[in-house]
Amino acid sequence: MDIAQLIADFGFPVVMVVGLGYFVYFIWTTVTEEVEPALEEMKATIIRLTDSLRLLDQDQIRLSVKLETLEKREKEMQNETAEPKNKNEKGVRRVD
Numbered sequence: 790m791d792i793a794q795l796i797a798d799f800g801f802p803v804v805m806v807v808g809l810g811y812f813v814y815f816i817w818t819t820v821t822e823e824v825e826p827a828l829e830e831m832k833a834t835i836i837r838l839t840d841s842l843r844l845l846d847q848d849q850i851r852l853s854v855k856l857e858t859l860e861k862r863e864k865e866m867q868n869e870t871a872e873p874k875n876k877n878e879k880g881v882r883r884v885d
Contacts, residue, residue, distance in 0.1 A: 792804070
């Protein structure tokens with residue numbers, strides 16, 4: 790059947806309602822069969838990525854704390870080695 794013949798037999802509004810009904814059915818099946826499973830998969834991926842990001846953030850915090858600790862130890866060691874040298878230098882007299 791031709792669309793013009795359907796419009797002539799049933800009228801334009803009836804043919805358009807049937808066409809829009811099919812369109813709604815097509816969109817509904819596409820969304821439920823293709824889009825929703827893809828969204829669920831994306832949600833799972835986003836959750837995994839968020840967890841990985843949190844772990845990386847925690848690792849970065851731990852590393853920065855370790856680095857600060859090592860820098861403080863290094864400064865303390867430099868201060869300890871520098872103090873005896875200064876004391877010896879003050880105690881030593883030059884004889885001319």
